[in-house]
Amino acid sequence: MVADEQIAQSKAIQRQTGKTFHFATRLLPERVREATYVLYAFFRLADEVVDDVNGETPEEQRAQLEAFRRQALGEEPADDPVLAAFAELRDRYDIPDSDVHSFIDAMLADIEKSRYATYEELERYMDGSAAAVGRMMTAVMETEEAEKALPHATALGEAFQMSNFLRDVREDIVERDRIYLPQTTLAEHGVSEAQLQRFETDDSFRAAMEAELHRTESLYKNGVAGIKYLPQDCQFAVLLAAVLYADHHRLIRRRNYDVLSATPSLSTTRKVALFVKTRWHWQWNKDPEAVFRKVSTVSYREPSNRGAERPDHMPVR
Structure with missing residues (x-):
């Protein structure tokens, strides 16, 4: 059984490093919260x-991650309370080994790969790095109705991560020398890596950002469409998380797509306001898609200039 100290330590990590996710997590029932x-x-x-x-x-980073893999899968004793707790939960909830492998493999990719x-x-x-997380949460x-929920959980996990990537362009360059915006999107709109390194926002960069925002909002729509397949006592928390993460797009557009001079972040006041608004609509309508339409800033209208704003590849989930 996972010890209280392990849960407390895990909660402290989430509260410190994942404030938006933590805000929504507190609304989950205790059995999931x-x-x-621990997962986070x-x-x-x-x-x-x-x-x-x-x-x-x-080499040392890879060795450490491989040790995490073995300990998370229960192949050797865990030397960290969080890893021990995760290994126990993986067994209890029958989290597929494949999702653990996929997650660790993504972390290994981050050691050497910095462009896509x-x-x-x-x-x-x-x-x-994201979809496997959504699948583990479903577990x-x-x-x-996991079979119905999983494709949507995958899409929602990707949507959350894409919102983070779009918000954190400057931070990823400065702190990690990583660029997660696809090179094809940048090239299509005439944005060079040198421009990003200069933190120069212009119309070309704005067009590239809007293309990826639109792609990500399609993922949100797909992801939210599957919330109805989750247990009733979990639906509101997941819906609120989608509303909060998608609200970063409002901040980005309000800054006229300038995420190169600073990293936008949601204020506590804004999170509380969105919670109140989402809760109010949820009281009257338990349809996650309908509430998301009313509360989130994601547009359900096609952009007027489809050729400029709609990316060629839209993932089918």
Whole structure:
């Protein structure tokens, strides 16, 4: 059984490093909330191996992640309370080994890979770094209609991560020398890497950002469409998380797509306001898609200039 100290440690990690996700997590039922703290802490622990390098060589990073893999899968004793708790939850909720492998493989990719030629290539990375996370969450919720829910959970996990990528363009360049915007999207709109390194926002960069925002909003629509397949007591928390993450798009557009001079972030006041608004509509209508339409800033209208704003590749989930 996962110990109270392990849950407390995991909760502290989420509260400190994932404020938006933590805000929504607190609304999950206790049976799912505590497991979610552990999942998030495990994800963050692995992520920090490649994001917060303290003199480790790539070989040392890979060795540490491979040790995490073995411990998470229960192949050897865990030397960290979070890893021990995750291994227990993986067994309890029958989380597929394949999702653990996909996640660790994505973290390994971050050690050496910092650019993505196409969205399809980025999507393969996100299958481990984001979609696998959504699938694990579906498992700990003990979703009866998992077969129907999983494709939508995959899309929603990708949507959350894409919103983070679009919000964090400057931070990823400055702190990690990574560019997650697909190179094909940048080239299509005439944006060079040198321009990004100069943190120069112009109409070309705005067009590239809008193309990826539109693609990501299609993922939100797909993801939210599957919330109805989740257990009733989990639906509102997941819906609110979608509303909160998608609201970063409002911030980006309000800044006229300038995410190169600063990283936009949601204020606590805004999160509370969205919670109140979403809760009010949820009281009257338990349809996640209908509430998302009313509350979120995601537009359900096609852009007027479809050739400029709609990307050629729209993932089918």
